[in-house]
Amino acid sequence: MTRERFVGRVQASLRSLATIVVGMLMLASCAPPEPIIIGFVGGTSGRVSDLGIAGRDAVLLAVELRNQAGGVAGRQVRLLVKDDKQQEQEAQRAVRELIAAGVLAIVGPMTSAMAVAVVPIVSEAKVLLMSPTASTSDLSGLDDYFFRVNAAAPVNASRFASYHVGQQTTRRLAVAYDLRNKSYTESWLAGFRAAYGKGGGEIVKLVGFESAGDLALLPLAKELLAAQADGLLIVANSMDTALLCQQLRKLDSRVPIITSEWAATERLIELGGRAVEGVIVAQNFDRNSSAPGYQAFSHAYRDRFHREPGFGGVIAFDAANVVLDALAQRLAGQSVKDAVLAARRFEGVQEPIVFDDFGDVTRSLTITVVRDGQFVMVE
Helix, strand or coil, rough: CCCHHHHHHHHHHHHHHHHHHHHHHHHHHCCCCCEEEEEEEEECCCHHHHHHHHHHHHHHHHHHHHHHCEEEEEEEEEEEEEEEECCCCCHHHHHHHHCCCCCCEEEECCCHHHHHHHHHHHHCCCCCEEEECCCHHHHCCCCCHHHECCCHHHHHHHHHHHHHHHHHCCEEEEEEEEHHHHHHHHHHHHHHHHHHHHHCEEEEEEEEEECCCCCCCCHHHHHHHHHCCEEEEEEEHHHHHEEEHHHHHCCCCCCEEEEHHHHCHHHHHHHHHHCCCCCCCECCCCCCCHHHHHHHHHHHHHHHHHHHHHHHHHHHHHHHHHHHHHHCCCCCCCHHHHHHHHHHHHECCCCEEEEECCCCCCCCCCCEEEECCCCECCC
16 A cells, blocks of 8 residues: 555545544534432321322422423423431431432422431532421521421411410310421420410320321320310321321210321321311411412312322422522522522412521411311411
């Protein structure tokens, strides 16, 4: 082969290589950008699964709607879902897996006990944890990576207590509360007890129990009624509250029963049936709201999942949209946490969500009574 022919072949090969490189660059420039990844963690199995499933589905709906509208800054959003099974080690494992997968933020958990278990992990990794419903005072006023869109438990509880003091229907309460989520139940009871006592009420019996499949509720019911209080307060999830009400009604059909907002899901009525008629329940949202955002969300949720969103779904939808809005608004190099704090105010489906320096908010509380198989607002 002559030198001229060799040089020609080399030059032809270089031209071919250049063409390939240019083509690859053009393909790369036309390829869609990498998706933004966020996570959800909550109890989607077990005794609190109704709350976790409602939260998961609401976050999924928020992501789907955002992607249909073009995503975040031109990028689609990918949601990774983990079940914490309402167990500390499972929650910690799930959060570590989400962080390892590169999530920019996590929505959840749905209970205070799980939030307390994972906050140190997200704070070390500097990944924002936006909880819809974890309201323990143990996480209030801290400069960490835990934010929430629900008011702190003592705030909600004190409002609920003030309502009952004003009604003057009970003055002596016997109380059952779940020890497996005591970060919430003890915080809630502290707020309730202070306001109730200030108004002249008294808690005459306090019984802690651990939520489990083999929980014997009839002895618990007998212990509560033995206190001869003029009312009963249950601070527990919807399943345990419903089943305990059934046992209580077998023994006393008339004693007033009240319960915290944790139990305020549709499952309370589904499982409790006639036993929960007349039960007074605090609510973290207004089921009768005519706000356009709430109406649009409620219809979209029912169309997508064929059931009511409940308070877990409503607040989780808010939490997801706060995260998505913060991702859309953040500046180059800005963390999601700093983006939330820079904006401070976000629009929720029923009311604005305004964060303080520590990621805490205030939120409206409504009072309902179960009447004819429905939650009916009384205040």
